Amino acid sequence: MAGDPLKLKKSDAVRALNSTPLGTVTNARQLDRYAQAGGWLVGDGKTINLLRLTAWLAHERHHPREKQSYDEHKDRMAARGRQQSAEGRDIGELPAIENRERRWQAAADFRYFCEAYFPQSFHLAWSDDHLKVIRKIEQAVLEGGLFAMAMARGSGKTTLAETACIWAILNGHREFVCLIGSDEGHAMDMLESIKTELDANDLLLADYPEVCHPIAALDGIANRCNGQLYQGDRTHIGWTAKHIVLPTLVPRGWSEAESQHPFVRNDGRSLASGAIVKVAGITGRIRGMKFKRPDGKSVRPSLVVLDDPQTDESARSISQCQQRESILAGAVLGLAGPGHKISGIMPCTVIRPGDMADRILDRDKHPNWQGERTRMVYVFPTNTALWDRYAELRAEGLRNEDGGRGATAFYRRHRTEMDAGAEIAWPVRFNHDELSAIQHAINLKLQDEAAFWAEYQNEPLPAEQPDENELSADQIAAKLNGLPKGRIPLGCQHLTLFIDVQQKLLFYVVCAWSDDFSGAVIDYGAFPDPQRWYFTLRDVTKTLTTVAPGTGLEGAIYAGLQALTESLLTREWRRDDGAAMKIERCLIDANWGSSTDVVYQFCRQSPHAALLLPSHGRFVGASSLPMSEYQRRPGDRVGLNWRIPTVMGKRAVRHVSFDTNFWKSFINARLVVAIGDKGCLTLYGDKAERHRLLAEHLTAEYRVRTEGRGRTVDEWKPRPGQPDNHWLDCLVGCAVGASVLGVTLFESTQSLQKPSGSLSLSKIQGEKRRGEHTRGRRRIGLH
Numbered sequence: 051m052a053g054d055p056l057k058l059k060k061s062d063a064v065r066a067l068n069s070t071p072l073g074t075v076t077n078a079r080q081l082d083r084y085a086q087a088g089g090w091l092v093g094d095g096k097t098i099n100l101l102r103l104t105a106w107l108a109h110e111r112h113h114p115r116e117k118q119s120y121d122e123h124k125d126r127m128a129a130r131g132r133q134q135s136a137e138g139r140d141i142g143e144l145p146a147i148e149n150r151e152r153r154w155q156a157a158a159d160f161r162y163f164c165e166a167y168f169p170q171s172f173h174l175a176w177s178d179d180h181l182k183v184i185r186k187i188e189q190a191v192l193e194g195g196l197f198a199m200a201m202a203r204g205s206g207k208t209t210l211a212e213t214a215c216i217w218a219i220l221n222g223h224r225e226f227v228c229l230i231g232s233d234e235g236h237a238m239d240m241l242e243s244i245k246t247e248l249d250a251n252d253l254l255l256a257d258y259p260e261v262c263h264p265i266a267a268l269d270g271i272a273n274r275c276n277g278q279l280y281q282g283d284r285t286h287i288g289w290t291a292k293h294i295v296l297p298t299l300v301p302r303g304w305s306e307a308e309s310q311h312p313f314v315r316n317d318g319r320s321l322a323s324g325a326i327v328k329v330a331g332i333t334g335r336i337r338g339m340k341f342k343r344p345d346g347k348s349v350r351p352s353l354v355v356l357d358d359p360q361t362d363e364s365a366r367s368i369s370q371c372q373q374r375e376s377i378l379a380g381a382v383l384g385l386a387g388p389g390h391k392i393s394g395i396m397p398c399t400v401i402r403p404g405d406m407a408d409r410i411l412d413r414d415k416h417p418n419w420q421g422e423r424t425r426m427v428y429v430f431p432t433n434t435a436l437w438d439r440y441a442e443l444r445a446e447g448l449r450n451e452d453g454g455r456g457a458t459a460f461y462r463r464h465r466t467e468m469d470a471g472a473e474i475a476w477p478v479r480f481n482h483d484e485l486s487a488i489q490h491a492i493n494l495k496l497q498d499e500a501a502f503w504a505e506y507q508n509e510p511l512p513a514e515q516p517d518e519n520e521l522s523a524d525q526i527a528a529k530l531n532g533l534p535k536g537r538i539p540l541g542c543q544h545l546t547l548f549i550d551v552q553q554k555l556l557f558y559v560v561c562a563w564s565d566d567f568s569g570a571v572i573d574y575g576a577f578p579d580p581q582r583w584y585f586t587l588r589d590v591t592k593t594l595t596t597v598a599p600g601t602g603l604e605g606a607i608y609a610g611l612q613a614l615t616e617s618l619l620t621r622e623w624r625r626d627d628g629a630a631m632k633i634e635r636c637l638i639d640a641n642w643g644s645s646t647d648v649v650y651q652f653c654r655q656s657p658h659a660a661l662l663l664p665s666h667g668r669f670v671g672a673s674s675l676p677m678s679e680y681q682r683r684p685g686d687r688v689g690l691n692w693r694i695p696t697v698m699g700k701r702a703v704r705h706v707s708f709d710t711n712f713w714k715s716f717i718n719a720r721l722v723v724a725i726g727d728k729g730c731l732t733l734y735g736d737k738a739e740r741h742r743l744l745a746e747h748l749t750a751e752y753r754v755r756t757e758g759r760g761r762t763v764d765e766w767k768p769r770p771g772q773p774d775n776h777w778l779d780c781l782v783g784c785a786v787g788a789s790v791l792g793v794t795l796f797e798s799t800q801s802l803q804k805p806s807g808s809l810s811l812s813k814i815q816g817e818k819r820r821g822e823h824t825r826g827r828r829r830i831g832l833h
Contacts, residue, residue, distance in 0.1 A: 055100040060085070063098040140279040141267040144301050147313070148256035156257075157221040160188040164213055167253045171209050177476035179424040183207070186422060187214045190393045191223050191353065196383075198396040198410050198419040202426040202506040205476065207397035211355050212243050214395060215327065218353055219296060220258050222321030224393070228339060228351040228385060229329045232361045237329035238291055240357055244327065245294060260320040264297040265289070286324065286344050298323040298344070332359045332374055336381040351385040356396040365401035366769075368523050369584045369742040374406050394419075400508045411508075425475060426506040427491045432471035436464050441496055453483065454493070461489055520752070521721050523745035524738070529721065531570055531732040538562040538625040539570050539732075544791050547618055547636040548665075548783030549611065550776045551645045553603065554593040555580075556610050559780035560618065560633065563788040567795040569720065570732045572623065574744060574777055577614045584743055587774055604648045611638065611652045619658045633661065635787040637706065639779065640664040654703045663694075663790070664705040665783055670712070671765050672758030677709050689789050706790060713782045715753065715764045720785075729795050750775035 053062050064081050068074045076084075084103065085093055092103040147153060156163040161184045164172050176184075179201065186197045191214060201207040218224040229244075231237035248254065248265050255262040264285050268274050278285045280299045288295030300318040314320055326341045326349065342348050359378070364370035386392035396419070398407040411421035431437060444457035461468060462485060472488045480490035495502040504510035521529075531539060538545070542562035550557040560573040578597045580590050594606035601609060615636065622630040636658070640649040646664075653662040670677060670691075677691050685696035692708035720731035733741050750773075753764040768775065 057097045058100055059096075060098055063100060063103070066100060139274070139277045140282065141264050141285070144263055144280075144299075145256075145259040147259065150257075150313075153257040153313070156217075160184055160191070160214065160217055163217045164210070167251065167257075168209075168213060168247075171213070172206070174476075174478050177205075177478075179475050180205070180210075183210065183422060183424075186420065187211075187395055190395055191218045194391060194393045196394040196396075196419045198398060198407075198416075198421045200398050200400055200407060200411055200421070200423045200508040202424065202475070202508070203399065204479070205424070208240070208357050211357055211395055211397045212240055212247075215353075215355055216244055216247060216254075219325035219327065220254070220261060220322050222315070222325075224353040225324065226326045226328075226341060226349050226351045226353070228354045229327060230332050230336070230354060230356045230359060230382065231329070232332060232359055232364070234292075234329060234331035234334050236357065237331060240355075241292070241294065241327060241329050245289070248294075258322070260299060260301050261296050261322045264299070284344075288326075292329050293341075294327040295341075296322045296325040332356070332377055332382070336377070336385065339385055340387075350387040350390070352390070352392060354382055354385060354392055354394045356382070356394065356398075358398055359396065360398070360401065360406045362401060365405040365407075367746055368404075369746055371404070371406040371409070372739070372742065373584045375409060378406075378410070399505060400510055401504055402510055403512060423508050425508060426494075427472070427474055427488075429471060429473035431468055431488065431492075433467050436468045437492060440468070440492070444493070444496060455483075458483065458485065458489070461485060520718060521749075523742070523749045526721055526748055527733070527738040527741040527745040529725065529732055530736055530738065530741075531725070531734060532736050533570070533572075533626065533734050535734050536573050536623060537734065538572060538623055538629075538631060540626045541568065542570065542625065544635075544788055544793060545572075545623060545631055545633045546784045546787035546791070547633045548780040548787060549614065549636065549638045550779045550783070551607060551611075551639045551642045551649060552587060552776065553643070554587055554590055556594070556607075556614055557776035557780055558614060558618070559777055559784055560623075561781065561784035561788070562623075562631075563791075563793050565793055567720065567729045567785075567788065567793055568731075569785075569788070570734065571744075571781065572734050573618075574780065577610055583740070587776070604644065607645050607648050608652055611649070612656070615656060615658055615662070619661060635663065635791055636661050637663050637665040637783045637787045639667075639783070640705065641666055650703050650705075663787075664703060665786070666705060666707045667710040667713075667779065667782070668707055669765075670709040670763075672756040672761060672763040674759075676761070677707075690794075692786050692789060694790070706786065708782075708786045710782065711763060711765055713786055714751065714766045714778070717748075717778075717782050717785055718753070721748070744777050747775055747777035748781065750778060 053059075055066070058066065060078060060081055064076060064078050067076050067081075081098070084107070085095075085098065088103065088106045092106050093099050152166055156166050161176075161181070164184070183199050183201065186199065187210065189195060190197045199207060215227050215229065218227060229237045229240050231240060248262060249270070251262070255266065264278060264280065264287055267278065268287070268289060272289045275287045275289050278287055278297070280297070281302055283299070285297035285299055286295065287297040299320060301314065301320055315323070324343055328339060328341070328351075330336050330339065340348050340350050356378070360371070360374060364374060383392055383394070396410065398410065400407045400411065400423075402408070410416050410419050411423050413419075413421055440457050440460055443460050444454050447454050447456040465485065469486065469488055474487045474491065477487050480487045484490050484493065491502075491506070494506060500511050533539060539562060541564045543565060544563045545560065546563065547558060547560050556577040558575060558577065559571060561569050562572050563569040576585075576590075578592050578594065580592060594610045595601070595603070597613075598606040598609040619633050619636060622632060625631060638649050638653065640646045649664050653659060653664050656662055668677075677693060680693060682688060683696055687694040691712040692706055694704055694706050697704050717731070720729055723730040725732060733744070735741070749769075751766045751768050753766050756763050756765045
């Protein structure tokens with residue numbers, strides 16, 4: 051026999067046992083089962099002791115185990131499985147705290163916490179602004195209060211806010227932190243950054259093992275949270291995309307010094323036990339945020355971190371700024387619940403003058419937020435001539451692909467003179483190919499001056515210079531006549547309605563007009579009513595299809611038009627002198643997509659068909675043929691840049707086409723006219739805030755003076771980031787409807803506006819005789 055029979059490999063042992071005159075008696079799988087059952091009695095796990103194996107087999111043969119029933123076997127195996135599962139879910143013993151002194155100091159000193167545990171994030175020397183912000187954050191977390199900070203882009207304000215969140219929960223300063231972003235996705239990104247630090251930061255693992263060790267045991271698998279155990283007890287850890295719940299446990303195995311304050315509470319649990327971090331978007335569901343612990347206690351947020359709670363789009367909107375500001379004052383600051391005050395940290399960027407961040411940072415408007423506005427450059431260099439030359443050299447060098455090296459060489463030669471008078475916030479902030487923070491700041495300014503003043507100085511330049519002939523949204527919203535909603539001003543004799551058809555909503559405006567085109571908006575809205583004072587078409591949830599269930603898009607539009615016209619056209623509107631009036635003309639937009647045929651069908655079948663008129667706005671630019679030069683066919687009705695052509699084709703409903711550029715300029719001119727003057731257009735009510743959204747719609751486009759075909763035309767273009775202009779279209783349509791009714795601004799347009807009535811034969815003959823008489827008098831010199 052080859053090898054030592056007391057120490058055979060399993061394969062050799064099988065070969066040896068099968069080499070006797072008995073022939074094949076076992077195999078590798080059977081021998082492995084023997085080795086598992088006999089354990090150390092038959093071998094060392096890798097080799098087999100043939101003599102001991104023989105003795106063990108003989109013993110098993112002559113001393114058989116008591117037989118178990120199937121149920122007993124099943125229960126035994128289940129218990130064994132539960133034991134193995136529990137052993138696999140248990141995180142084991144907690145490591146000892148590596149550096150108690152470091153943790154002790156970091157618990158009370160936020161700056162030290164940043165430097166000790168996040169050296170890669172905060173590797174540059176602090177600026178004075180950083181130190182000021184750090185002190186404010188520490189005060190807000192430890193003592194309470196609200197703190198808003200606007201810092202230059204790239205200064206680390208978001209990282210500081212995230213680190214403050216980690217510091218607050220790890221050291222037991224706050225048990226519930228709410229992260230709020232401009233939207234939920236933004237807040238989830240912040241939460242993901244915090245989760246990465248808790249899971250992968252070795253320094254935190256070394257000094258906060260009661261938090262980071264259970265997190266590391268998850269291996270990034272959130273499904274393990276529910277079953278995680280520590281010493282047989284559940285940790286109740288939570289680890290999802292929208293919230294974190296730190297493990298609840300009583301550390302065992304620590305030294306007596308480590309178990310004393312401040313590392314554990316009076317009940318023996320770690321300071322961070324059960325701490326919660328949840329996320330939300332500022333316009334999402336914030337009210338009523340709470341968390342119920344396993345012991346039945348409900349907790350509410352005590353610290354809120356708002357990171358850049360506005361977007362570029364919301365900053366351009368007065369209504370959205372006010373909406374977010376009111377949410378901040380109400381829902382956010384009320385998160386702590388009755389009888390409790392919440393602490394808040396808000397890193398922000400001023401995007402436009404007067405936006406939400408600009409107002410929150412203003413201590414006169416919001417003194418409770420203790421706003422701190424920092425800048426990249428506090429004082430610019432005094433030698434502007436050398437910097438102008440630097441700008442020329444840099445621009446020329448970039449065009450010649452030298453990367454700005456020539457300008458940098460110029461700065462190196464004249465650095466003393468060029469730096470004179472400058473006061474920079476963070477002297478160590480500059481790129482590897484730059485010589486100083488001053489040069490870095492000037493390069494950013496030369497790259498995009500508007501972005502520099504907004505993103506780095508927190509003093510954004512005005513977005514645009516207002517045209518003296520155009521009103522701002524604030525001015526439009528404030529142009530009020532003091533009358534209640536739905537009340538017609540004295541002197542107005544006509545009412546018009548325009549309905550703008552969209553896939554989700556119907557927008558409408560009702561206007562009252564006098565014969566000289568003085569007018570007033572007496573009602574406007576959307577159907578179905580979003581029941582919010584601010585909304586956009588993109589974010590509405592109650593749409594046409596929700597109020598007409600079981601119908602397709604066309605059916606929903608038809609049902610919406612039916613309900614809206616029934617409500618508005620049958621109503622009696624009261625004038626200020628008590629006279630009752632009804633809408634005389636209703637135009638309905640028939641330009642939107644597949645709604646054209648639906649609008650025509652509705653106008654033909656509606657019981658109010660006599661008042662309804664499908665409308666088509668046409669873009670007539672400088673290079674287009676003006677409507678006044680369109681070929682006029684018999685039966686066409688022509689007015690001031692509008693036409694009602696003869697009915698032709700399958701639709702068999704007359705419609706109106708009008709020049710949108712002309713009528714938008716016309717409406718703009720009416721809004722510019724001062725109250726009381728002829729041709730002025732006003733809004734109902736006495737509160738400008740009520741009309742913020744309407745004013746945004748009316749200023750959603752701007753005009754560009756364009757020349758072509760020998761004429762100059764105002765062409766209206768949509769402003770970037772302001773997609774909703776539907777009430778502007780409605781107001782334009784109301785004015786066109788008034789013109790169709792015969793309303794005129796100037797006597798010179800009278801012939802264009804009023805329909806030519808029918809003439810009798812006697813009138814025609816009389817006109818002919820008067821013409822002959824006049825020509826005869828001219829021949830004899832009387833004229």
